[in-house]
Every structure is written in structure tokens, then in C-alpha cells.
Amino acid sequence: MTIKAKTKMTSDGKVQVKMLIKHPMETGQRKDRKTGKPIPAHFVEIVTCHWQDKEMVRAHWGPAISKNPYLSFKISGPQAGETLTLRWSDNQGKSGEQLSEIS
Amino acid sequence: MKTIELQRRKVLKGALATSLVTLAASWGMLGNIAHAARPQMAFDADDVDGTLKALFGEDGIQDSESIIVKGPEIAENGAVVPIKVTANMDDAQSIAILVPENPAPMVASFDLQPGVVPQVSVRIKMGKTSDVIALVRSNGQVYRGVKEVKVTIGGCGG
Incomplete structure (x- = not known):
């Protein structure tokens, strides 16, 4: 469960953030085909993007976000060379963080 | 005295x-002063009315052409449907995405600080053909944009 992130200045002077989190995003409604047992829900609940210790974006997700979630958005303010901090946490208490330098 | x-x-x-x-x-x-807590009641609701009530209380919701929901006309695989929501307005504080025909309509919500362009792209699961509804809170108002996506193979079961 890792984040791949690209943060890039665009021609309009804004920063395009694109991120991909490796995560199963289990809904809790599926059953194991072999055993017939339900597969427990396991999904990312929160994703945040910080710039200079300020939280710019906070995403609240449910299990209807696809497996290996993709998210992109644009921010104005940050400049090339600065760093954005991307974090996620899931309903099982797992979490991850990725720093991304703006290019 | x-x-x-x-x-x-x-x-x-x-x-x-x-x-x-x-x-x-x-x-x-x-809104922007305090970060909104996770809208858990909205995620738990099993119909659109319950979801909207949990998100916005009794606030009125206005259809708006400024809210654009982009997605495929037909999604062959409901497990991965790319959706892009754009709010052509200043001061959008949050964007929520709902799929009424899913077992739980609430898909996601995004709290945005000033400086964030009110546009998000995500990939979502759709159980069957449904509207995809975007709700944007801006200046104390709630605006709605809708797009129907036809789903060939649903993406919630398995």
C-alpha cells in the first residue's frame, strides 16, 4: 500500500497533483469464491494534501472508490521546488505518507 | 444589584x-474555519434522501449548470468508472459525489481550502446504470450537477 504521486507546475501557474494509492478497497460485501466467507471491508477513508503545514485538501472516501484509487486536483500557491505532503489512512488503522517535490 | x-x-x-x-x-x-469531520452518517445512509440530510441538513439544493460532471456515456466495467467534477464558481468549499443506485449512495467528499481549484478526478465503483450526482457547497449554498452513466457489468458484487 504505497502512494505514487506526481506534482507538476502547469502552464497556468498552478500545481497539478496526481496520485495513485495501491490499496484493495474491499467493500465488505464480497465473498471469498473458495471458502464462501465474507471478505472484510478494507478501504481508504481519508486522503490529505498538506502544503507548508496547511491542510489544503481533505478527501473522505467510502468503499465505492475503485481499487488502487486515483485522485487528481489542482492547487494555486505552491511553487516549483516546494514539497507537498500526501497522506492516507484506512478503516483498519493503516496509513501511509509520501512527500512530493513540485517539478 | x-x-x-x-x-x-x-x-x-x-x-x-x-x-x-x-x-x-x-x-x-x-466550512473553512474548522475542518469538517468525516460525514459518517452520510456514508452509512442507504438512500439519497438520507445521504443529503446527513450532508446538508435542511439546506435547499439548487441545480446548477456551473457544476459539470464528466464521465463515460457507457461504462463497460462498473468497477472502474472515471469521474471528473468541475465547479465553475469561486469559493467552493466542498465537493461530494453520490451514486443513487449503489447500495450506499455516498462515494466521496472533498474539503477544499481557498487556493484549491474546485475540480477533482477519481475512479468510482457503480453497481448498475445510475446518475452520478455532484454536490458543491459554496457561500452557504448547495449546488447540484448530474450525469447519467450506463453500466454494462456492475462493479460491486463478485
Whole structure:
């Protein structure tokens, strides 16, 4: 469960953030085909993007976000060379963080 | 005696105001001042009315051409449907995405600080053909944009 992130200045002077989190995003409604047992829900609940210790974006997700979630958005303010901090946490208490330098 | 009575009133008024602010903050009504807590009730709701009530209370919702929901006309695989929501308005504080035909309509919500362009792209699961609804809160109003996506193979079962 890792984040791949690209943060890039665009021609309009804004920063395009694109991120991909490796995560199963289990809904809790599926059953194991072999055993017939339900597969427990396991999904990312929160994703945040910080710039200079300020939280710019906070995403609240449910299990209807696809497996290996993709998210992109644009921010104005940050400049090339600065760093954005991307974090996620899931309903099982797992979490991850990725720093991304703006290019 | 009179001044004491007045002071007592002031104190009471102050306490009331403080508790109201705390209450408003805990409900996420202060938007950009306090970060809204996770709208868990909205995620738990199993119909659109319940979801909207959990998100916006009794606030009226207005259809708006400024809210653009982009997605495929036909999604062959409901497990991965790319959706892009754009709010062509200043000061959008949050964007929520709902799929009414899913077992739980609430898909996601995004709290945005000033400086964030009110546009998000995500990939979502759709159980069957449904509208995809985007709700944007801006300046105390809630605006709605809709797009129907036809789903060939649903993406919630397995």
C-alpha cells in the first residue's frame, strides 16, 4: 500500500497533483469464491494534501472508490521546488505518507 | 444589584455563543474555519434522501449548470468508472459525489481550502446504470450537477 504521486507546475501557474494509492478497497460485501466467507471491508477513508503545514485538501472516501484509487486536483500557491505532503489512512488503522517535490 | 445582573447576562450570553460556535464547528458548518469531520452518517445512509440530510441538513439544493460532471456515456466495467467534477464558481468549499443506485449512495467528499481549484478526478465503483450526482457547497449554498452513466457489468458484487 504505497502512494505514487506526481506534482507538476502547469502552464497556468498552478500545481497539478496526481496520485495513485495501491490499496484493495474491499467493500465488505464480497465473498471469498473458495471458502464462501465474507471478505472484510478494507478501504481508504481519508486522503490529505498538506502544503507548508496547511491542510489544503481533505478527501473522505467510502468503499465505492475503485481499487488502487486515483485522485487528481489542482492547487494555486505552491511553487516549483516546494514539497507537498500526501497522506492516507484506512478503516483498519493503516496509513501511509509520501512527500512530493513540485517539478 | 443592576450591574451584577447585567454582568451575569453577559456571561450567560457569552457562554451560549461559545457553545453554539462549538456545536456549529462540530457539525462542520463553519466550512473553512474548522475542518469538517468525516460525514459518517452520510456514508452509512442507504438512500439519497438520507445521504443529503446527513450532508446538508435542511439546506435547499439548487441545480446548477456551473457544476459539470464528466464521465463515460457507457461504462463497460462498473468497477472502474472515471469521474471528473468541475465547479465553475469561486469559493467552493466542498465537493461530494453520490451514486443513487449503489447500495450506499455516498462515494466521496472533498474539503477544499481557498487556493484549491474546485475540480477533482477519481475512479468510482457503480453497481448498475445510475446518475452520478455532484454536490458543491459554496457561500452557504448547495449546488447540484448530474450525469447519467450506463453500466454494462456492475462493479460491486463478485
